[in-house]
Amino acid sequence: MRLPVDQRDLLSGLALLLVGGLFLWLAHDLRIGSARRMGPGYFPMVLSYVLLGLGGILTVSSLRAAAPLPSAEWRSAIAVLVAIAAFAFGLAYLGLGPAIALTVIVSSMGDPRSTPLAILLLAAFMIVMCWLIFSVGLGMHLPLWRWPS
Amino acid sequence: MSELLANMALGFSTALSMENLVYCFGGVFLGTFIGVLPGIGSLAAVSMLLPLSFYLEPVTAIVMLAGVYYGAEYGGSTASILLNLPGTPSSAVTCLDGYPMAQQGRAGVALFMTTIASFCGATFGILMLMFFAPILAGIASTFQSPEYFALMLLGLVAAAVVTQGSRIKGLTMVTLGLLLGTVGIDTSSGVARFTLGYTALYDGISLVALAMGLFGVAEIIASIRNSGQRTYREKIRLRSLLPTRQDVRRSGLPVLRGSVIGSFFGALPGAGQSIAAFVSYAVEKQVSREPGRFGKGAIEGITSPEASNNSAVQSAFIPTLTLGIPGSATMALMLGALMIHGVAPGPDLMQGNPDIFWGLIASFWIGNLILLILNIPMIGLWVRLLQIPYRLLYPAILCLICIGVYSINNNLFDVGMVLVLGAVGYAMRLAGFEPAPLLLGFVLGPMMEENFRRTMLLARGDFFALFQRPIAGTILFVTALLIAWVLFGLFRGGRGVPAESGPHA
Numbered sequence: 001m002r003l004p005v006d007q008r009d010l011l012s013g014l015a016l017l018l019v020g021g022l023f024l025w026l027a028h029d030l031r032i033g034s035a036r037r038m039g040p041g042y043f044p045m046v047l048s049y050v051l052l053g054l055g056g057i058l059t060v061s062s063l064r065a066a067a068p069l070p071s072a073e074w075r076s077a078i079a080v081l082v083a084i085a086a087f088a089f090g091l092a093y094l095g096l097g098p099a100i101a102l103t104v105i106v107s108s109m110g111d112p113r114s115t116p117l118a119i120l121l122l123a124a125f126m127i128v129m130c131w132l133i134f135s136v137g138l139g140m141h142l143p144l145w146r147w148p149s
Numbered sequence: 150m151s152e153l154l155a156n157m158a159l160g161f162s163t164a165l166s167m168e169n170l171v172y173c174f175g176g177v178f179l180g181t182f183i184g185v186l187p188g189i190g191s192l193a194a195v196s197m198l199l200p201l202s203f204y205l206e207p208v209t210a211i212v213m214l215a216g217v218y219y220g221a222e223y224g225g226s227t228a229s230i231l232l233n234l235p236g237t238p239s240s241a242v243t244c245l246d247g248y249p250m251a252q253q254g255r256a257g258v259a260l261f262m263t264t265i266a267s268f269c270g271a272t273f274g275i276l277m278l279m280f281f282a283p284i285l286a287g288i289a290s291t292f293q294s295p296e297y298f299a300l301m302l303l304g305l306v307a308a309a310v311v312t313q314g315s316r317i318k319g320l321t322m323v324t325l326g327l328l329l330g331t332v333g334i335d336t337s338s339g340v341a342r343f344t345l346g347y348t349a350l351y352d353g354i355s356l357v358a359l360a361m362g363l364f365g366v367a368e369i370i371a372s373i374r375n376s377g378q379r380t381y382r383e384k385i386r387l388r389s390l391l392p393t394r395q396d397v398r399r400s401g402l403p404v405l406r407g408s409v410i411g412s413f414f415g416a417l418p419g420a421g422q423s424i425a426a427f428v429s430y431a432v433e434k435q436v437s438r439e440p441g442r443f444g445k446g447a448i449e450g451i452t453s454p455e456a457s458n459n460s461a462v463q464s465a466f467i468p469t470l471t472l473g474i475p476g477s478a479t480m481a482l483m484l485g486a487l488m489i490h491g492v493a494p495g496p497d498l499m500q501g502n503p504d505i506f507w508g509l510i511a512s513f514w515i516g517n518l519i520l521l522i523l524n525i526p527m528i529g530l531w532v533r534l535l536q537i538p539y540r541l542l543y544p545a546i547l548c549l550i551c552i553g554v555y556s557i558n559n560n561l562f563d564v565g566m567v568l569v570l571g572a573v574g575y576a577m578r579l580a581g582f583e584p585a586p587l588l589l590g591f592v593l594g595p596m597m598e599e600n601f602r603r604t605m606l607l608a609r610g611d612f613f614a615l616f617q618r619p620i621a622g623t624i625l626f627v628t629a630l631l632i633a634w635v636l637f638g639l640f641r642g643g644r645g646v647p648a649e650s651g652p653h654a
Contacts, residue, residue: 036610111540
């Protein structure tokens with residue numbers, strides 16, 4: 001899109017309008033009450049309106065100057081976010097050891113300079129370290145190996 | 150005076166317990182360690198170690214977290230000097246003259262002098278804390294809900310306005326933070342708000358998950374690509390750590406000025422260490438007889454900001470402990486940590502729990518002394534740390550984040566929250582939104598709502614009656630001026646300074 005607007009701010013402004021509207025909608029069944037006797041919905045309602053207002057201002061001001069969208073680093077983002085999901089999966093079904101290994105391996109994919117050997121060594125190192133710090137040191141109950149449960 | 154001595158005696162007797170000493174040391178060491186690593190600021194450091202503190206007594210927990218905080222501020226200058234990359238946002242100024250000094254082969258001197266300057270600044274800040282906190286607590290005990298509400302509002306608006314980047318975006322972040330703070334069961338009515346049916350959300354969004362996601366994960370994602378710059382490749386010749394007499398002479402007054410400026414800005418809501426450091430640098434350049442030396446390795450250019458930001462760290466505790474109002478995102482985390490431990494900061498803290506208050510202050514003395522003694526021989530270790538490639542560090546950090554967050558409630562939901570918030574945090578960065586005001590709003594949200602509710606009850610629904618109260622009225626007026634300034638600046642054509650994609654707190 002080659003519109004003469006600040007694309008970044010336009011999208012942000014619209015997103016804020018969406019979020020504000022979302023909160024308003026989610027709060028529709030909360031009792032609002034009056035200024036004097038506020039219900040649970042009062043404060044969120046006020047805040048949602050402020051957010052809508054600010055989002056509107058941002059959207060309008062984005063129409064004044066042109067700027068392109070910034071580029072996202074997709075590889076880094078996907079590697080890190082999937083790694084967190086992998087951790088959750090690993091911890092739920094496989095145990096702490098595999099969870100750490102998965103996290104290290106998946107997140108390392110984010111940097112193309114990582115070598116397989118370094119990744120494996122790092123994973124092993126982290127498993128030992130975390131076991132020492134969390135299980136031994138802090139006495140947390142995190143089974144290293146849980147599958148099959 | 151004798152009362153002060155008695156209080157300090159109480160403080161030291163609390164702080165010098167074995168447990169508190171060990172955790173003070175641990176906090177300071179870990180804090181410096183994390184602060185040295187570029188990109189992970191003191192905020193991320195404190196939030197990473199927050200889950201650890203849950204296992205500890207309240208005093209010990211805050212002693213440790215505070216140690217992490219000022220340790221990180223100490224460590225932050227190392228990467229600034231060696232790599233031209235700040236370890237913490239407030240160390241960004243140290244790059245300006247620190248890196249040229251390193252390039253001239255004077256890295257050792259720079260590192261040494263910043264350690265000394267940091268200690269001096271911290272000492273000054275602690276003195277300010279010791280003298281002013283009781284006075285402020287005395288004034289604050291006359292405060293009621295309207296005053297608290299007004300102060301919190303001012304703090305939030307100030308934080309939004311003073312932030313780097315567009316001010317409108319800052320205000321948006323504060324508002325969003327406040328909104329996110331309402332998620333969970335409302336304590337006054339017992340009604341669940343915005344929980345979408347998840348029981349895990351009944352207590353609200355986890356503070357650590359929010360901090361780690363918005364700051365830690367987002368920072369990691371943004372840093373992976375330029376990680377090549379984060380590794381220090383040269384061998385540092387540290388034999389010449391000692392400064393010349395000229396260096397010391399040149400640094401004396403700047404350190405003093407920096408300390409004063411730092412203690413002022415640190416105590417202001419919304420300001421914080423970064424502003425303090427920038428202002429100190431600007432002041433030094435202004436008053437210097439040879440301003441041309443700045444940017445080329447002038448020793449005052451690093452000693453003053455470093456004294457300033459460490460002083461600011463200590464004085465930031467003044468409003469947090471005496472009023473219960475955090476001036477920065479990191480202070481908000483400290484406040485959150487205190488509340489989780491069941492300690493309510495505010496004027497009552499000094500009266501009701503003097504051992505906690507004075508024990509903390511005594512631990513600041515001890516901690517800063519440990520830092521001074523620790524850091525001089527350890528400079529070599531920190532430098533070697535910077536030689537580890539980032540691609541090995543960040544998966545490790547990510548593991549620690551995941552385990553740390555999970556350990557709070559043993560609930561994978563929190564890990565899921567980190568994922569979502571990490572994605573949101575990264576998107577926010579790209580869009581030029583600063584996450585720090587959001588965190589402030591989030592922590593203050595419930596308290597603000599409570600005070601707002603009580604205020605409106607007192608005022609019988611008439612908001613403008615607030616302006617008739619002297620203190621609350623003045624504060625609200627100043628807040629209104631700030632908001633007007635933001636909106637006015639908008640219509641004048643500028644949208645505030647565009648956000649830069651630099652490191653975030």
